[in-house]
Amino acid sequence: MANQLQEQISVVWKKTSLAQRITLIALIVAAIIITVVLVGWAQKPSYAVAYSGLSDDDASQIIGKMDEKGIGYQLKGTGTILVPSDQVYEVRLAMASEGLPQSSAAGYELFSQNTLGMTEFSQKVNYQRALEGELERTIASLDAVDSVSVNVVTPEKSLLSSDQAPTTASVVIKEKSEGYLNAGQVKAITNLVANSVEGLKPENVVVVDSNGNLLTTQASDYAGDSVIQSDSQRSAEIAAANEIRDKVQTMLDAILGPNRAAVQANVTMDWSQKEVTLSVYDPTQVAVRSSEKISEDYLGTGEQASGVPGAESNLPTPVATIAAETTTGNYNRTDETINYEISQTNTHEIYSPGEIKKISLAVMVDQVSDSAQLEMIKSAVIAAAGIDMSRGDTVSVNTMEFDRSYFQEQADTMEKDAKNDLYMKIGVGIGSALVLFILFGYFSKVMKKLRMSSRAAWKPILAPVAVAALQQGQQGIQTSAPRQAAIGDSTPAQALPKETPKKIEMIENNSHVVQGAKSYPEDEQRARTISKLTEENPATIAEIIQIWLSEDEKNRG
DSSP states (O other): OHHHHHHHHHHHHHHSOHHHHHHHHHHHHHHHHHHHHHHHHHHOOOEEEEEOSOOHHHHHHHHHHHHHHTOOOEEETTTEEEEEGGGHHHHHHHHHHTTOSOOSSOOGGGGGSOOTTOOHHHHHHHHHHHHHHHHHHHHHTSTTEEEEEEEEEOOOOOSSGGGOOOEEEEEEEEEOTTOOOOHHHHHHHHHHHHHHSTTEEEEEEEEEETTSOBOOOHHHHTSOSHHHHHHHHHHHHHHHHHHHHHHHHHHHHHHHOTTSEEEEEEEEEEOOOEEEEEEEEEEEEEEEEEEEEEEEEEEEEEEEOOSOOSSGGGSOTTSOOOOOEEEEEEEEEEEEEEEEEEEEEEEEEEEOTTEEEEEEEEEEEESOOOHHHHHHHHHHHHHHHTOOGGGTOEEEEEEEOOOOHHHHHHHHHHHHHHHHHHHHHHHHHHHHHHHHHHHHHHHHHHHHHHHHHTTTTOOOSSOOHHHHHHHHHHHHHTSOHHHHHTTOTTSOTTHHHHHHHHHHHHHHHTSSOOTTSOOOOHHHHHHHHHHHHHHHOHHHHHHHHHHHHHHHHHHHO
């Protein structure tokens, strides 16, 4: 069969013209290329960013390891590596096990290399490089630092100390987008660099950010701890304000819906430390502390001194005495003392710094025209934020129509881009299918023309089943009646030889042309003839099939 097919293809190829050959080859090549491109495009994985902002050294090492492990990747710039989206975390874990990425700055590992034959100057340069690299690694470990570069300038030693130039250093820091360096952190970095380099003073260290902004000034960074304290206090106030704002915003989002309210809060704290001692007396509340009562009574008779007062009456004998007078007396004495204690309250209070002194809260809601609803929202905001009007807190709740044009434009742009992307994919798919369909149709048409033009050379390799049945039926007609009778008891043995040859002859006569129809190709003509005969006289087809089955059983027997 393969030889016959090869011979027929060879005959057809020889009878085609040069233009037809070129067209046929071009169509086949185009179909293969389009198929390969479409299959590759459909199987192409989506890539996601695995690493960004890498140094050239780290990027080259990671790419080398990925090549060894057979991991596919794409480069975007010099410091961004993309890998298949389903392998991002696997690649990161695999590279982390290899110690990658690591800082490109070389540290003290420079001295692990062979230094034989190195001059003293080279040794000094390597030491400075190692020191700068270690400082860069240390500063880069801070959460708010994305990347850092440290440069230290050490002047040559001078014979006179008065002529000695000071050691200086500069630090360039790239901050992360979600973090920033406050004054305390900048001062810590300055002191770190100054204490790591011999002869370097903090005032000779300059710290700048990637935008060229100076982060250190001699007036602020070296005035003491007041700057750090002020910065920490401001950070505490901002944190308290953010906490209040988040509470109110969460409540309003649940009541009004997302993006229907805007909240801003400001908190002022009292950072003074106080000790207050109070003594309060309450005169309305008294208590008896002590009570004393003395009572004396005297009643009786006795001599009462009388005479001339003076010295003579008091002299002893022989001075004449003065006769005393006899009298009666009565004596009464009563003393009472009561001490009362007044109620007293002593209070000693210590006020720690950081107490909230005042809260200012502003709330804007979107299109709430009902005044009663605004009052309810204000009451809820006051309760949620812990507002104390007696303390001097202020709350403002107003309504207006929010301008959402920008967000709507962004949403429309994103939706439009998504639709364009979808339409592009659908268009590519439909266009590719249409091109393949056109190529297939054109290829079929060319092959059909070639076959029609070379009908004499084109011979069927495998005959259709109906034709094979007819041929076997012709062979079965020549067999004896007893053999045909063995097919089944339902068909008389003498009926087949008389009727079957006529029917087979009719099929053979109609094998190329169907009566009352126009000319069709050979295969289509056979199919139409068999279909028409089956509809008109199915018994004839059944007889022919029985003959074919009988011959098949005979051959196998």
